[in-house]
Structure formats: structure tokens, C-alpha cells
Amino acid sequence: MPLSRHVARGCRTKANDMGRFSENPDYREYERLLIEVHRLIAHGRGDSTDADALREQLEVPASGLNTDEIVRLDSLSADLYMLQDKEVPAPNFQQWSTDRLRAELKEAWEWNNWGMVLTVLRQNAARILTIAQIAYFRGRAYAELGHPAPALEFMRYAARLNHSFHYFELDLLRDSDPAQAIRIAQSDLESPHETVAVKSLAAGIVFQSTRGMPESESRVVYERIVSALRKVLGREPKMEPIPLAVRAHVFITLGLALDALGYSDQAMEAYDRAVQTEPNNDTVLVGRGIANWSRNPIVALADFQRAIAVGTTALIPHVALGLEAMRAGRYHQAAGIIDRIRQITTDPQALALAFEWAAIIASETGCPADDVRERFRIATELDPGNIRIQKNAEVFETRLRMVGQGSVPFSRWSIEGAMDLNDARTRISEKNRAPLAAIN
16 A cells, blocks of 8 residues: 555544654655645545645655665654644554653653654653653654654644744754845844844854954844844843843854954953853853954964864864964874864865865875875865865975985975854854843
8 A cells, every 4th residue: 555545534643653854855845745744634634635746756766765665654644644733643643641641751861862752752652741842852852863854844744832942943044044044133132022042042152143244234143143142141130130142152253243243352351251151161162262263363273172172063163273283293293183174164165175185195105196186186175166186286296206306306395375263253152042041
């Protein structure tokens, strides 16, 4: 029987456990269509010609699914019935006691066992949670399992029932639909009714939107961010206290905006306040390091080293320390940083830089010429418009010819230009999210 039976009119589905997201494009397409069908059902259009057309379209990707993927989609279909205020219990449903429900959910949540979280929610969890809470838990679980589309659907439903879940809705939108996230964040930033956590997140999203903007336009955005966040901090005595993690992220976004406007002293004061609030927060340390890089690189490197020590995956501290090691000829240290860069990013320009440095190190340490050329070739393919990489490849060939002619090579490598501070500010704003524990 075709899988589309799972969204037939009035059909109940199995609710087996959830697994990791499949890279199968048929799976992703089926998931997308499934959500569309359930949206129509939730709006009372389950019998419409549009719904029937979607059901027919489901047959195409269904043919490319394996048994495990069918089970996963059965589970999702069951969960999506909550959008029409229905709950479909698990096929092996047992009337667990409320004590057991709480214990099982607590254990699954604490151990990040997201598949088990979904299983527990299908055991009539409405006896211990509100519908909004169930939708929130489902959204978080699906997001952690690598299913952003259904995660956002459930989180939207949770936020519609209880606005306190809007933070998580906006956070998911930030990754899945940046354009919509920016529109909502702009409104949230100006709203007098939003929480500090939402405003902090919204400010980061709006800051991120300035990438590629002309300076005249981006300055207007930065000024709006500064104004909104200063209002947030100024009204705190009249509101509930701001959690430390949220406060730190408010200060770091304020610092980023002030720094971008050229108000260096005010930006540094905001960064210092952020570090005082959360001294081991890697985002805070990276933000202050970026601000200090031009004026006091020694202090900046100390912040970058601390950020790396606490496990940051931000690129800029690794690039800064790698640049310093390359300048000083500490190639063993630089090689370790290159390996780390390749582990933490898939960004082509960052990887190109890593291969460029690897080529220089290979040349300086006497590796075969073909090995050096191969590294430069990869770097050029990753970032074909990078003039510095092309010049360094030419420097290598020039040096090689001079050595072959018995001359002392005098051509020098160019390693400057690796630190784009404006891009670094935007990148760190993407990571500027308060820990969920501070919001829950």
C-alpha cells in the first residue's frame, strides 16, 4: 500500500521512534509534501482538490524510500496531526502513570535522547504538559534530530498557542528562512512587548542582515540596534532581572554595533561588561578579541586563546592565531591550527586559506615541489578570485627557479589580508545566541 495512505482523510498512523535526518532527496521531498498536506488538513481543506493533488505527488518520492525512512515519516505524520488539535498515540500505547511520564521525559531530555522524547510525547503527554509545551518539545526534538522543516512547524504552533515560545520559533527561522527571520526580527527589535531574550536574538539577526549592505544603509541598522539594546538595558530595574547569559549576549551585540559604527571606546566598554558577565563565554571572548585586534593585538590574541581553550568553533580566533604563527615562522603550531580550521568549517574561503598556508609551510619545510603545487591548486579552486593566493603560488615558482639557478631566493610570501574584521563581526553575530538553558 502506498505511503500516501498516511495522510488519507481521517487516517491514523503509526508513531514509531525518530531517527537522524536522511540525506535522501526523496525523503526531504516527501517530508515537505507531508507538511503541506497537514497544513491543509489543519485548515479544514483535507478534502480539497489541492490536498488530493499533494497526495498524488507523494507517490513519486515514496518510491525512493527505504523501510526505515517510511517508519520515520509515519511517525512524523502522526505527530503532525496535532496541528489540527489531535493527538495520535503510539501503536503500542500504554496508559503510563503521570509519574512515569515525567520521569521518562526528564531522563530522555537530560540525556539528549531526542527519539525517546518523541516516543514519550506519544504516550498521552497532555496529562502532564500543555499542548503548547508538547509542540515545543516536539520542535526541539525534531530540530536536534536534523529535521528543520517539521521542527519549525511545531515551534510555530507552540508560539501561536503561547507567545513565550516565540524565541525558539525565531531561532529556528534564523537558519531555515533567513529572509523571514530578518523581517520578524526587525519588528521584534522595535516592539515594547518582547522579552529581553527575543530582543537580543532579534538584534543579532538584524546585525547579520547588514552583510553586503552599503555603508550608508548599514549605519542606519547599527544605530537602530544600539538604540533598542540601550533601551533594554535601561529599563531592566522595572522588569524581571535579565539572566546572565542573555545579558552577556545583549552586551556583545551592542559592542558589535558600536564597533561597526566606529565608537571604539563605547564598544570596548560593552565588550568588557560582556566578559565580566560571562568570563568563559567563547562568543563574548571572540567579540572582544575582534574589537581589540586593530588597537591591541596582544590583548586580542589572549582573548582568542581563551576562546579556543573553552571550545569555540568560531573561525576568527583560529585565523588570528594561525596568522601570528605564520608571521613568526612557527610552522608546527600553524599546522595544528590549519588542521583545526579544516575540522570546524566547510567555508570555501576559510579552507582556501588553510590550504594556502599549508602550501607555504610545505615549501618552507622542504616538501616536494609537486606537494606544494597541489596545495596551492586546491586553495585556488576553493577561492578562485583570491589574488593573494595566486601571488603566493607565483612566489613559490620564482623561488624554485632561483634555487635551481644557484641564487638566493628573495621573494617573500604575502600572508596579510586574512583577517576581514567586518566579516568577522557578522560571523560572530551568527553565533551570538544565549544558551537555551537561560531561556527555558
